[in-house]
Structures are given as structure tokens and as C-alpha cells.
Amino acid sequence: MIKAKPFNYPYDGKLNPATTALIIIDMQNDFLLQDGYFAKRGYDPTALRSILPALSLLISACRSAGIRIVHTRQGYRADQADMTEYEQWRRARSGLDGTSVLLRGSPGFEIVPEIDVRSEDIIVDKTCNNAFTYTDLEHILRAQGITHLMFTGCTTDVCVHSTLREACDRNFQCLTIADACASGDQYAHEAALHMITVEDGVFGAVSDTSEVMKALLQISV
Numbered sequence: 062m063i064k065a066k067p068f069n070y071p072y073d074g075k076l077n078p079a080t081t082a083l084i085i086i087d088m089q090n091d092f093l094l095q096d097g098y099f100a101k102r103g104y105d106p107t108a109l110r111s112i113l114p115a116l117s118l119l120i121s122a123c124r125s126a127g128i129r130i131v132h133t134r135q136g137y138r139a140d141q142a143d144m145t146e147y148e149q150w151r152r153a154r155s156g157l158d159g160t161s162v163l164l165r166g167s168p169g170f171e172i173v174p175e176i177d178v179r180s181e182d183i184i185v186d187k188t189c190n191n192a193f194t195y196t197d198l199e200h201i202l203r204a205q206g207i208t209h210l211m212f213t214g215c216t217t218d219v220c221v222h223s224t225l226r227e228a229c230d231r232n233f234q235c236l237t238i239a240d241a242c243a244s245g246d247q248y249a250h251e252a253a254l255h256m257i258t259v260e261d262g263v264f265g266a267v268s269d270t271s272e273v274m275k276a277l278l279q280i281s282v
Contacts (some may be wrong), residue, residue, distance in 0.1 A: 063276045065268035067258050070236040071209055078127035078280060082207045083119060085132045086214025086221045088176050091162055091169035098162045104245030109215045113175045115241040115270040116213055120177050122277040130182040133192045136163045136170045143188055190223040199231060209234045213241035218249035225264055235265030238273055
């Protein structure tokens with residue numbers, strides 16, 4: 062089991078690599094680079110980049126333990142045919158008209174090179190904050206027999222939390238790894254982590270990289 066709050070994970074003590082996936086949310090150039098979308102919105106991506114070492118440790122340990130790696134990427138089609146009028150309005154309001162920010166196929170859409178992405182990894186592209194919306198994520202997870210999800214990535218309060226909540230509603234058993242998630246707003250980051258633990262873990266449990274590594278290294282031995 063992984064030591065976590067408000068209960069250890071998984072609740073039944075059965076940590077099975079074959080039914081577990083590491084979910085890495087939106088670690089893309091547009092969010093982590095100084096000239097990307099996140100920075101253009103006035104946020105400092107330093108906090109997002111700070112979780113890269115923890116993610117590298119987790120990815121390596123999960124591979125050794127036989128846990129599937131799932132990456133998500135957020136962005137619209139290059140022709141913007143999947144963008145509603147409201148989304149176009151928000152894009153214009155953000156000063157992004159005429160740019161390639163958050164568009165598929167652009168350099169900013171790609172996962173940052175510090176993340177070890179391999180051919181056997183699963184990549185799910187999405188347009189919404191919630192990675193289950195209009196994607197085949199659930200179908201993939203069910204097809205792979207995955208029932209347990211460990212959440213990392215950015216941002217804690219938006220895309221991570223939106224996907225986590227939906228995963229809980231779909232009856233996946235969820236763990237959020239606090240120091241492997243990040244937000245441009247520290248208050249929002251801390252509040253999002255707190256919300257997971259209310260009502261005795263309404264959105265699962267919260268742990269940190271060191272505790273997860275301890276458990277995974279035991280599995281890998």
C-alpha cells in the first residue's frame with residue numbers, strides 16, 4: 062500500500078501494477094515554456110517545471126513495476142473546426158487569435174522533452190479540461206483492465222482536478238500525487254488538494270512522490 066491521506070492507497074491493500082495507470086496531465090510546451098500559453102495568460106510556469114524531477118522518478122519507477130503510462134495533451138484541431146463560438150471568443154479575449162497556441166500539430170502542443178514518452182505509452186488528446194470529455198480515455202482504460210489511477214501533471218486546480226473528479230464518478234480508484242502536480246496559483250493548488258480529502262476522501266487519497274516510490278520499488282524487486 063501507499064501511505065496517503067485520508068486513507069492509504071488502495072483502500073483494500075491490493076496495489077496491482079496490471080490494473081494501475083500513471084496519468085500525466087498536459088505537460089506540454091504551451092504550459093511549461095516562458096513563451097507558451099500559460100505565460101501569455103500572465104502565469105509563471107516555474108512551478109509547473111518544478112515537478113519535472115518528481116515526474117521523471119515516477120515514470121521510471123512505474124515502468125519498472127509494470128504500470129501503464131498515460132499522457133494527455135490539451136489543444137484544438139489545427140483548423141479549429143472543433144472550437145465552439147464561445148471558445149473562439151475566449152481565445153480572442155486571451156489575445157491568441159492568429160497564433161498556434163494550444164493547436165494540435167504546433168510545437169507548443171507537444172509534451173516537453175524532459176518527459177520520457179515512449180512508443181508503448183498511451184497519449185490521449187483532448188479539447189476540454191476533463192480528459193474523459195469527447196475522448197476515448199475511458200474505453201482505453203477499460204480495455205486495458207485498468208481500475209486504479211495515479212494523477213500527476215498540471216494544473217492541479219483545473220485539468221488534473223476536472224479529470225480526477227470524473228474518474229471518481231466513473232468508479233476508478235484514484236490517488237493524487239501532490240508534489241507531482243502543480244498550478245500557477247499556489248493557493249488554488251493547495252485548495253484543490255484539500256478538496257480531495259474532504260468527506261473522508263470524496264475524491265480519493267493524496268500522497269507524495271517519496272511514498273509512492275517506496276511502494277513501487279517494493280513491487281519492482
